[in-house]
Amino acid sequence: MVVALVTGGTSGIGAAFARNLAARGYDLVLVARSTEGLETMATEIRALGRTVETMQVDLNDRKAVDRVAARLEDPERPIDMLVNNAGFSVHSALTDPDVSAHDRGFEVMCRAVLVLSGAAARGMMPRGTGAIVNVSSTAGFITMGSYSAIKAWVTSFSEGLSIELKGTGVTVTALCPGWVHTNFHDRAGVSTSRIPNSMWVDAEQLVRACLRDVDRGKVISIPTIRYRVLIWLARHAPRSAIRSISGSISSSRRKPVAP
DSSP: OEEEEEETTTSHHHHHHHHHHHHTTEEEEEEESOHHHHHHHHHHHHTTTOOEEEEEOOTTSHHHHHHHHHHHHOTTSOOSEEEEOOOOOOOSOTTOSOOHHHHHHHIIIIIHHHHHHHHHHHHHGGGTOEEEEEEOOGGGGSOOHHHHHHHHHHHHHHHHHHHHTTTTTEEEEEEOOOEEESSHHHHHTOOOTTSOGGGEEEHHHHHHHHHHHHHHTOSEEOOSHHHHHHHHHHHHSOHHHHHHHHHHHOSOOOOOOOO
16 A cells, blocks of 8 residues: 655645546545545545545644644654645735735745655655655746745755655655646636646646656656746746746736835
8 A cells, every 4th residue: 555645635736646646546645724625635536446534734834734744754654655735826025014925935835845845754764765746836947026936945955855865765856837727826816818828737747747757766847848948948048037037927026115
């Protein structure tokens, strides 16, 4: 029996991970804030013949994060794969005196990723096998405010953790999606009407490609050739050009707050 724990596993990319992992024979531990969402997703996965455990927690709560970390380290109930997927868009201006949205973003998408990845690694290393997937974003390669900075951290952290875990049998993969067909952008109030159809990726396709990269031990997973080309260009272009492009596509720019 193999078991995967997925945070934010009730919708979007997280739900796609849950479905694809169940199809691969994994039992699931689903972590999310919504009790209703957890029940709905658990019913769907159980219909596929898999066992599902649910944890209703808010990863903005450090005590709740500790509960998930304890589950990941439980030697009596080993976890074979962790998918750190929980996340959301952060639209607050970097000059906004109210930093609560940034704080929540850091807690859920940085600190929780740090704590849960470490707990998963400690649980996996004695067994000499396991996989950690941290859902980052191609936004981390450009400069669209707090969200880009957070996702740049996730990618860099994942690379650093992969170095620490080299030779242990535990792999780390940062998944860096672009525009994905989910309800993520609707929930965030992000207009997508000007995004070309060619830039959209299906969530199921994205996850299948990521899991193939995990199987190969790849540290950075950027599904689809078009996004790999775009990110190669972003990595080699002058930073001034990246800032200019970021400014033109950002949907969350605001005028600076007067001192």
